[in-house]
Amino acid sequence: AQTVTQSQPEMSVQEAETVTLSCTYDTSESDYYLFWYKQPPSRQMILVIRQEAYKQQNATENRFSVNFQKAAKSFSLKISDSQLGDAAMYFCAYRSGGGSQGNLIFGKGTKLSVKP
Amino acid sequence: NAGVTQTPKFRILKIGQSMTLQCTQDMNHNYMYWYRQDPGMGLKLIYYSVGAGITDKGEVPNGYNVSRSTTEDFPLRLELAAPSQTSVYFCASSYSPESQPQHFGDGTRLSIL
Secondary structure (H helix, E strand, O other): OOEEEOOOOEEEEEOOOOEEEOOEEEOOOOOEEEEEEEEOOOOOOEEEEEEEOOOOOOOEEOOEEEEEEOOOOEEEEEEOOOOHHHOEEEEEEEEEOOOOOOOEEEOOOEEEEEEO | OOOEEEEOOEEEEOOOOOEEEEEEEOOOOOEEEEEEEOOOOOEEEEEEEEEOOEEEEOOOOOOEEEOOOOOOEOOEEEOOOOHHHOEEEEEEEEOOOOOOOOEEOOOEEEEEO
16 A cells, blocks of 8 residues: 655744755555645645656746655655745645546645744 | 535534535536545545446545535535544545546534534
8 A cells, every 4th residue: 555654744944945845655556646735724725736757857836846756755845935825734645547546645744834 | 616615614513413515516527535634634535436426435434425426516424423533524526537636625624522
């Protein structure tokens, strides 16, 4: 079974600085997708970024980028120029490819605080 | 552009009561999911559906039932509420099971007292 581990329960960053959130996963599959979701206090689940395992290039979305190390099964999220609105819980999630039912497997989350 | 709509947003139940959490989506997605999020934890899959009339169990299905009579609706039923079912429940949908991201509803906070 696949597992997702986020080893940092809480992180803090100064506004305008850069922070990296860690995520590791365990799988024997070769076809899969990885996601970072943001959950602000409003409880919404907001997709931040996604990475296809078959792509070597790291995904980027504006201030958000990932460091995808497939051999190490690592998928960290870098937030550049942190803003107060980035404060939230961040969840790393795994999704099987190749005809699976497509459900997400989540880590326990990292609570990010942004200091003004 | 409603997306995934869940009702109610909050509910308090007494032990042994029953209720249905409603979920509807207007994106014509075949795949729908119910997750629960316990405090300090990530989401765990309760049930999922790959299309109308087809449902299957996820990781934590005990105490719940689902149905999928239409593409749009995927209600979650709690038959005999127990304190262990106190949680936040999320419904999600996607067009395909793989590359497309899941769209989430805003969640239902359920307390069993």
